[in-house]
Amino acid sequence: MLGAAVDDAQADPLTGLATRDQLMARLDALLPGGPSQAARPGLILVDLDRFRAMSDGLGPLVCDKLLARVGSRLQAIVPMATLLARVSGDGFGVLLDDGSDAVATAGRLLDFLGRPYSVKGHPITISARLGIAVADGHGDDANSIFHAANLALHHAQRSGGNRLQLFNMSMRQSAERRQALENDFRAAIALQRVELLRALNSEQFKVYYQPLLSLADNRLTGFEALLRWHHPERGLVSPDEFIPLAEEFGLISLIGEWVLRTACREAATWPVPKSGVPLKLAINVSPLQLRQGETLLAAIRVALAETGLSVDRLEIELTEIALADDVGDTLHAIRALGVKLVLDDFGTGYSSLSRLHKYPFSRLKIDRSFVAGNTPATDAVARRSSEGMVRAIAALGAGLGLDTVIEGVETPRQREIARLAGCTEMQGFLVSPPVLGAALPALIARLDFVPDRSANTPDADLYTLAYFSRSATPLRRNSLAAIDDILHISRTNNGKLGITGALLFGEGYFAQVLEGPLPAVEIIFEKIGLDTRHRDITILYNRPLLRRDFSGWSMACVGAIDIHRLPDDIHGVVDDGACCETALTGQQILEFMQALIRKYDGDAQLAPAG
Numbered sequence: 032m033l034g035a036a037v038d039d040a041q042a043d044p045l046t047g048l049a050t051r052d053q054l055m056a057r058l059d060a061l062l063p064g065g066p067s068q069a070a071r072p073g074l075i076l077v078d079l080d081r082f083r084a085m086s087d088g089l090g091p092l093v094c095d096k097l098l099a100r101v102g103s104r105l106q107a108i109v110p111m112a113t114l115l116a117r118v119s120g121d122g123f124g125v126l127l128d129d130g131s132d133a134v135a136t137a138g139r140l141l142d143f144l145g146r147p148y149s150v151k152g153h154p155i156t157i158s159a160r161l162g163i164a165v166a167d168g169h170g171d172d173a174n175s176i177f178h179a180a181n182l183a184l185h186h187a188q189r190s191g192g193n194r195l196q197l198f199n200m201s202m203r204q205s206a207e208r209r210q211a212l213e214n215d216f217r218a219a220i221a222l223q224r225v226e227l228l229r230a231l232n233s234e235q236f237k238v239y240y241q242p243l244l245s246l247a248d249n250r251l252t253g254f255e256a257l258l259r260w261h262h263p264e265r266g267l268v269s270p271d272e273f274i275p276l277a278e279e280f281g282l283i284s285l286i287g288e289w290v291l292r293t294a295c296r297e298a299a300t301w302p303v304p305k306s307g308v309p310l311k312l313a314i315n316v317s318p319l320q321l322r323q324g325e326t327l328l329a330a331i332r333v334a335l336a337e338t339g340l341s342v343d344r345l346e347i348e349l350t351e352i353a354l355a356d357d358v359g360d361t362l363h364a365i366r367a368l369g370v371k372l373v374l375d376d377f378g379t380g381y382s383s384l385s386r387l388h389k390y391p392f393s394r395l396k397i398d399r400s401f402v403a404g405n406t407p408a409t410d411a412v413a414r415r416s417s418e419g420m421v422r423a424i425a426a427l428g429a430g431l432g433l434d435t436v437i438e439g440v441e442t443p444r445q446r447e448i449a450r451l452a453g454c455t456e457m458q459g460f461l462v463s464p465p466v467l468g469a470a471l472p473a474l475i476a477r478l479d480f481v482p483d484r485s486a487n488t489p490d491a492d493l494y495t496l497a498y499f500s501r502s503a504t505p506l507r508r509n510s511l512a513a514i515d516d517i518l519h520i521s522r523t524n525n526g527k528l529g530i531t532g533a534l535l536f537g538e539g540y541f542a543q544v545l546e547g548p549l550p551a552v553e554i555i556f557e558k559i560g561l562d563t564r565h566r567d568i569t570i571l572y573n574r575p576l577l578r579r580d581f582s583g584w585s586m587a588c589v590g591a592i593d594i595h596r597l598p599d600d601i602h603g604v605v606d607d608g609a610c611c612e613t614a615l616t617g618q619q620i621l622e623f624m625q626a627l628i629r630k631y632d633g634d635a636q637l638a639p640a641g
C-alpha cells in the first residue's frame with residue numbers, strides 16, 4: 032500500500048501511511064545514484080490550517096479520526112506509485128516519482144482536501160497549505176529537498192493568499208538572511224536591554240515620525256511613529272523583518288513599551304499647531320502585542336501617565352492580520368481608555384466588512400499598493416482600477432463614519448486622486464519621509480500654516496488647459512439640460528480639487544477651459560479624455576497661468592451658442608495662431624473658442640489631438 036520500498040509494519044498507526052523516516056529513505060532512493068533513480072522526484076508537504084485550534088474544539092478522538100480521513104482522501108487522489116507519509120502531527124508528505132506534474136497534483140489535493148468531511152456526526156471543513164519542491168538534478172539530497180518543500184510551505188503559510196507554493200531559490204536566500212538577522216538581532220537586543228535598563232535611548236533602535244496631512248485643507252494633523260533598526264553593517268532593517276523576530280524571541284512587549292514611552296514623551300512636547308487642534312500620535316502594535324492584551328493595556332496606561340500625553344491624542348494602529356485572532360476585548364478596552372484605533376494596510380490582508388463593523392475603529396489606512404499603481408507610467412486600465420479601489424474604500428469609510436488615510440503618496444497626482452476619491456488624510460514622501468524626533472520642530476514649522484479652507488492649493492502652481500471636442504451624440508440645441516449630468520459631476524469633482532473653468536457647448540461641439548493646480552488639471556483632463564460622450568478632442572492650449580479667469584466657478588456653463596450670431600471679427604482672432612501663446616481674459620477665451628467652433632464647423636475630417 033505504501034510503495035515498494037516501504038515496510039507496512041512500520042507505518043504510522045493512526046493513518047496507515049508511511050512515516051517521515053520512510054519517506055526520506057524512499058526519497059533518497061529516487062535521487063541520482065539511488066537504487067530506484069527517478070528523473071525528477073517531487074515532494075509536496077501538506078499542512079492543515081489551524082489544526083490545533085480545531086483539536087481543542089472537537090477533542091482528540093474526532094481529530095484523530097479526521098487525520099485518518101485526510102490520509103485516505105489523499106490516497107484516493109494521488110497517482111498509484113506515490114508514497115504518502117504522515118510527517119508531523121497534522122502534516123503529510125506526498126512523494127512523487129515524477130515531480131513534473133507536482134503543481135497540478137497539489138492543486139487537485141487542495142481541492143479535494145477542502146471538501147467537507149463528516150466525522151462522528153460533526154460536519155468539518157478544513158483548509159490546507161501546500162509546499163512543493165522538485166529535484167533539479169544538480170546534486171540535491173533528500174534533506175535539501177525536504178527543507179526546500181518546507182520553506183515553500185512556510186511561504187504559503189505566511190503569504191495569506193497563496194495556498195500552494197512551489198519552492199524557488201529566493202526563498203532559500205531569504206531564509207538565510209533571516210537566520211543571519213536572527214543572530215544579529217540577539218546581539219542587538221542584548222545591547223538594547225542594557226540601554227533600556229539605563230533608561231537611555233538605544234543606539235540601534237530609533238523612532239521616526241512621518242506627518243499626516245488633512246486633504247481638505249492641507250493641515251498638519253499628526254504623526255505616525257515608526258520604529259527602525261539601524262544595523263551597524265546591514266544599514267536600515269525594516270520592521271517587516273525584525274518585528275517577527277522580536278515576536279519569536281518574546282521581546283515584542285519590551286520593544287513595544289519602549290516605543291510607546293519614547294513616542295508619547297516626544298509627542299507631549301509638540302507645539303499646538305496654528306489650527307488649534309492638537310497633533311495626534313499614531314503608534315503601531317503587532318498582532319502578538321494585541322494577543323497579549325493585558326500587557327499592552329498596561330503599557331499604554333503607563334506611557335500616558337508617565338509622559339502626560341493627553342489620551343485623545345494617542346492612536347493605536349493595527350493591521351488586518353491582527354484581527355484574525357480574537358482580539359475584540361482588547362480593542363474595546365483600548366477604546367474605552369479614550370485611545371483611538373486605526374486599521375492599517377486596509378485592503379491587503381483579511382479584510383472583512385463584518386469585522387470593520389464590529390470593532391471600534393476611528394480610521395482606515397488605505398494600503399500604499401493602491402496608490403502606488405497610479406502613475407502616468409501605468410496603463411489607463413490599471414490606473415482606473417487602483418483609483419476605483421481607493422474611491423471604494425474611502426466611500427466605505429465614509430459610510431461607516433470612519434476617516435480614511437491614504438498611505439504612500441509620493442506625487443502630487445496621487446495626492447489629487449486621493450482627494451478626489453474622498454480620502455480625508457494623506458501620508459507619504461510627497462509631504463515628508465519619516466524623520467527623527469530631533470528634526471520635528473523644523474518639520475512642524477514648515478508644515479504648520481493657518482489652513483485656508485477656500486482654496487486647496489496656493490495659486491502659485493496654477494495651470495490652464497483648454498480644448499474643444501465633438502459630441503458623440505446629437506445634443507439638443509440651446510438646451511442646458513443636455514449637459515446637466517456633466518455639469519453636476521464637474522462641479523463636484525472640480526470643487527474638491529480646486530479647479531475652476533468654463534464649459535461651452537453648441538452645434539455638436541464642446542469647448543472647455545480648466546484652471547487649477549497642474550496635477551489636478553491633468554487628472555480631470557484624463558477623465559474627460561476617456562469620456563465616450565465626446566470625441567475628436569483637440570487641445571487649444573496648455574500652459575501655466577498667473578491668475579484665474581473663472582475664479583469662483585468650479586465649472587461655469589457658458590450656455591448654448593448660436594453660431595449664426597458670432598461676431599465677424601472673431602475670424603481674425605482664430606486665424607491669428609499667436610493668440611494661443613498669450614494670456615487671455617475670460618472674455619477673450621470665450622470669444623476665441625466661439626470663433627474656433629465657428630471655424631471648424633462642418634469639418635468632419637478634423638483629427639483628434641494625439
Ligand SMILES: Cc1cc2nc3c(=O)[nH]c(=O)nc-3n(C[C@H](O)[C@H](O)[C@H](O)COP(=O)(O)O)c2cc1C
Nearest residue numbers: 517520521524525541543555558559562564565586
Ligand atoms: C465635455 C465634457 C466635459 C467634462 N468636464 C468635466 C470636468 O470639468 N470635471 C469632471 O470631473 N468631469 C468632467 N466631465 C465628466 C468626466 O468625463 C467623467 O465622466 C467624470 O469626471 C467621472 O467622474 P467620477 O470618476 O467621479 O465618476 C466632462 C465630460 C464631458 C463629456
